[in-house]
Amino acid sequence: MADEPLIHARGLVKRFPARGRRGTEFTAVDGIDVDVYPGESFGFLGPNGAGKSSTMRMIGCVSPPSGGTLRILGMDPLRDGPRIRARLGVCPQQDSLDPELTVAENLTVYAGYFGIPRSVAKARAAELLEFVQLSERATDQVEPLSGGMKRRLTIARALVNEPDLVLLDEPTTGLDPQARHLVWERLFRLKQRGVTLVLTTHYMDEAEQLCDRLVVMDGGRIVAEGSPRSLIAEHSTREVLELRFANDSLDALAGKLAGIGERIEVLPDRILVYTDDGDDAAGEVHRRALAPTSVLVRRSTLEDVFLKLTGRTLVD
Amino acid sequence: MSIYVARSPWPVFYHRWRLYLNTWRGTVFSSFLLPVMFLLGLGVSVGSYVDDRVLGMPYANFIAPGVLASTAFQVAINEAAWPVLGGFKWVRTYHAMRASPLRPVDMAVGEILWIWLRAGTSAAGFLVVLTLFGIVRSPVALLTVPAVLLLAVASCTPVLAYSASIRTDNWFSFLFRFAVIPMTLFAGVFFPVEQLPLVPRWVAYASPLWHGVELCRAATLGTPTAIGWLGHAAYLALWAVVGYLLAAHRFTRRLTD
Ligand SMILES: Nc1ncnc2c1ncn2[C@@H]1O[C@H](COP(=O)(O)OP(=O)(O)OP(=O)(O)O)[C@@H](O)[C@H]1O
Ligand SMILES: [Mg+2]
Numbered sequence: 001m002a003d004e005p006l007i008h009a010r011g012l013v014k015r016f017p018a019r020g021r022r023g024t025e026f027t028a029v030d031g032i033d034v035d036v037y038p039g040e041s042f043g044f045l046g047p048n049g050a051g052k053s054s055t056m057r058m059i060g061c062v063s064p065p066s067g068g069t070l071r072i073l074g075m076d077p078l079r080d081g082p083r084i085r086a087r088l089g090v091c092p093q094q095d096s097l098d099p100e101l102t103v104a105e106n107l108t109v110y111a112g113y114f115g116i117p118r119s120v121a122k123a124r125a126a127e128l129l130e131f132v133q134l135s136e137r138a139t140d141q142v143e144p145l146s147g148g149m150k151r152r153l154t155i156a157r158a159l160v161n162e163p164d165l166v167l168l169d170e171p172t173t174g175l176d177p178q179a180r181h182l183v184w185e186r187l188f189r190l191k192q193r194g195v196t197l198v199l200t201t202h203y204m205d206e207a208e209q210l211c212d213r214l215v216v217m218d219g220g221r222i223v224a225e226g227s228p229r230s231l232i233a234e235h236s237t238r239e240v241l242e243l244r245f246a247n248d249s250l251d252a253l254a255g256k257l258a259g260i261g262e263r264i265e266v267l268p269d270r271i272l273v274y275t276d277d278g279d280d281a282a283g284e285v286h287r288r289a290l291a292p293t294s295v296l297v298r299r300s301t302l303e304d305v306f307l308k309l310t311g312r313t314l315v316d
Numbered sequence: 317m318s319i320y321v322a323r324s325p326w327p328v329f330y331h332r333w334r335l336y337l338n339t340w341r342g343t344v345f346s347s348f349l350l351p352v353m354f355l356l357g358l359g360v361s362v363g364s365y366v367d368d369r370v371l372g373m374p375y376a377n378f379i380a381p382g383v384l385a386s387t388a389f390q391v392a393i394n395e396a397a398w399p400v401l402g403g404f405k406w407v408r409t410y411h412a413m414r415a416s417p418l419r420p421v422d423m424a425v426g427e428i429l430w431i432w433l434r435a436g437t438s439a440a441g442f443l444v445v446l447t448l449f450g451i452v453r454s455p456v457a458l459l460t461v462p463a464v465l466l467l468a469v470a471s472c473t474p475v476l477a478y479s480a481s482i483r484t485d486n487w488f489s490f491l492f493r494f495a496v497i498p499m500t501l502f503a504g505v506f507f508p509v510e511q512l513p514l515v516p517r518w519v520a521y522a523s524p525l526w527h528g529v530e531l532c533r534a535a536t537l538g539t540p541t542a543i544g545w546l547g548h549a550a551y552l553a554l555w556a557v558v559g560y561l562l563a564a565h566r567f568t569r570r571l572t573d
Contacts (some may be wrong), residue, residue: 004499014571062414063573082323082417089413096408100335109334112327113416 006073006165006196007036007059008246013067014054014220028054030220031068035120036165036198041191045207045302046217047314052200053093055217056137056169059198060090073164086114089163091154093170094202103127103153104138107160114161125221128156138208148179155186166190168199172206184209201313204302219304223309228302235308236300237262239278243271243285243292253290260284274304323419328389328426330407332399333433335386347438351387352445355380357429358506372510380451381532382505384442384460385467388435389525393496395431396475397488404480404570411571420567424560428469435468436461443536452536459535463549467528470552474561480566499523504530524555 014029029051036042044052044113057063057072061084070077072084079184092121097106104125109168111121129135132152137145145153151171158166171179171187182264187210201207208228216224216231241261245253254266261275275281278297306314336343359376366375403409403423410423439461446452478491502516503509503526509517520526527548534541541548 057573062571072530082419085415086417090417092411092415094408094411096412098331098335098409098412100338100407103332109327109331110412110416112330113413113418115324115327115417153409158415 001150003037004074005037005071007022007034007037007042007198008071009034009059009068011068012055012058012065012070014051014058014063015066028220029058032215032217032220032222034215034222036196038164038196039194041197041199041210041212043198043207043211043214043216045202045204045211045214045306045314046200047312048203049219049307050202050217052217053169055218056093056167056198056200056258060088060167061085081164086161087164089158089161089166091151091166091168093169093173095154096151097150097153097157099141101142101206102139103134103142103145106142106153107157110157111160114269116161124160125156128159131159131189132156133182141194141202144154146179148175148182151175151179151183153184155160155183159190163195165196166197168197170200170202172201172203180206204306207302214302216302216309218310224305228312231305236304237274238276240298240300241273241278241281242294242298243273243286243290244269244294244295245271245290246293256275256288256290259287263308267313272304272307274300322500323417325426327416327418327420328423328430329414329433331413332337332430343434346481347387347391347434348441350556351383351438351442357381376449377451377537378533379462379506380446381536382438382529383531384446384536385464385528386462386500386505386525387442387501388439389471389528390496392435392439392448392472392499393475396427396472397479397491398485400427400476400479401482401485401488405483409565413524414571420571421564423571424473424563424567427476428472428563430557431468431472432465435464435472439464446536454538457536457540460532463531463535466531466552466556467524470524470528470555470559473556473563476563477559477566480563480570499525513526517529524552 010033011031011033012029012034016026016028018025032055037165044055046052054063058077061072064078073087075084077084083299098109101109107125107128108118108121113246117126132155134149134156137149137307142150142153155168155171168187172183177184184206187197191210197210199210211228213227214281217300224235226234228240247253250266250271253266254264254271255261257264257271257273258269261273261281263274273281282295282297285295303314355376358379363375368374371378414421443452443457443460475491498519502512503523504522509520509526512520530541531545531548533539534545
């Protein structure tokens with residue numbers, strides 16, 4: 001029983017009908033296979049328009065699949081939508097808090113949608129506000145809260161029905177670094193408690209910190225799957241040498257770097273040299289008298305995996 | 317087509333009730349005091365030019381049930397307009413509800429229940445005032461309340477469908493200019509529709525408001541209705557059923573992509 005996946009998708013497709021008379025049908029999710037098991041923290045990593053939200057809405061049983069099979073909590077989303085949604089917690093990409101209600105009421109009124117009795121809802125709201133560190137704001141209006149606070153409130157709201165599966169669509173997009181860290185820390189706590197998390201992100205550091213396992217999505221397809229570490233080991237080198245030059249014809253310089261490291265990527269503002277020994281490669285650059293304005297040796301990240309697999313950067 | 321299978325619209329109703337607690341003061345003016353002032357003002361001013369024998373009663377008495385019905389009509393339409401579009405577009409309340417076991421039909425039914433409360437209480441309050449002024453004398457006038465509920469559901473459901481279909485609130489000015497205001501002016505609230513030329517008279521006959529006004533007038537003043545109360549009620553019920561099916565369909569479409 002414990003081994004049965006909470007999410008099981010095979011060849012899952014989402015097509016949107018053509019808009020207007022001359023529009024064409026659009027395939028946002030193009031045949032993906034996904035299994036998420038209890039207690040896992042699973043991520044969809046991909047750039048804008050990769051199809052992450054479209055996938056999440058199908059998993060959340062608010063958007064019917066156009067093809068393939070999908071089972072959530074062992075049930076069929078088309079037939080058992082309300083029963084499945086009763087056991088999901090959803091933190092949507094687009095804010096849907098009620099600005100005319102107080103912070104606590106946003107939780108208790110929402111709990112009502114799940115048929116949770118008022119007294120239970122109140123107790124749970126107090127607990128959850130404590131958890132997301134918003135207790136002092138319980139009776140305040142939602143409107144003046146900062147972006148990070150609103151996001152934490154939305155996360156608390158997603159937990160009000162004690163869900164078996166929590167769906168977080170870009171939980172930290174648009175937040176400043178400090179607010180992001182606070183959200184990560186709370187999500188990490190949830191993960192430690194054994195809550196099954198599914199999140200989407202286009203931040204590779206977020207994926208690395210929070211996901212046990214992830215898929216990299218691009219153009220509606222899955223281009224790689226694994227743990228953050230195994231993905232890096234499989235698709236990138238141990239280290240990366242980042243070089244910046246005063247000269248702007250980076251393509252010409254790349255030619256002069258040939259033979260250093262295993263692979264070279266030219267970005268608009270810098271050149272990346274993939275190598276298992278960054279310092280050694282940097283020494284070679286100096287020996288060739290190429291005079292970069294800045295030299296940085298760092299570890300490979302999921303960003304590098306994405307660049308290798310798609311030829312593009314995640315965040316532009 | 318979604319036929320309603322009882323689940324629970326009450327959390328949706330409760331959400332509206334909770335928001336109403338923040339704003340009820342404003343609505344007491346717009347849906348109660350204003351119509352009362354309207355009735356008194358018109359009853360006294362226009363009433364002094366109208367010979368009681370023309371209508372068989374003082375002008376204020378004639379328009380009282382009409383103003384009652386058209387107030388409930390306005391309340392129902394307003395409640396089904398901006399707050400509903402906002403729930404899809406600005407506040408995104410329905411999208412939040414969508415993540416719970418609630419279905420789009422539950423949301424539509426929750427809104428109808430809420431609109432019933434608003435229209436029903438505004439009618440009841442108005443009825444008390446009419447009793448105090450001696451315009452209403454018989455307990456039969458209590459039948460105004462079910463008549464108003466029928467009028468409210470007949471007129472709010474098509475608007476719920478409309479609000480669930482539009483993308484911007486510019487479309488509401490269209491709705492008000494070409495439907496709500498003409499109905500209020502010509503559906504027998506201020507003068508008998510028999511005085512209208514043929515075409516607008518048939519427009520009045522087609523509108524749910526005229527049927528509601530006929531029912532309310534019959535209940536408060538004991539006047540005979542044009543096609544019998546059963547006929548008026550059946551016509552309103554038809555609007556309600558068609559409107560409900562449209563609203564359920566549009567809510568579901570808007571919340572399923
Ligand atoms: N309701 C819709 N109708 C038509 N096209 C849609 C609809 N929703 C999404 N799309 C399109 O599908 C593609 C994938 O969108 P989706 O929102 O799933 O991407 P995403 O990975 O979540 O991106 P982001 O990082 O911007 O949130 C986009 O090109 C988008 O324009
Ligand atoms: Mg998205």
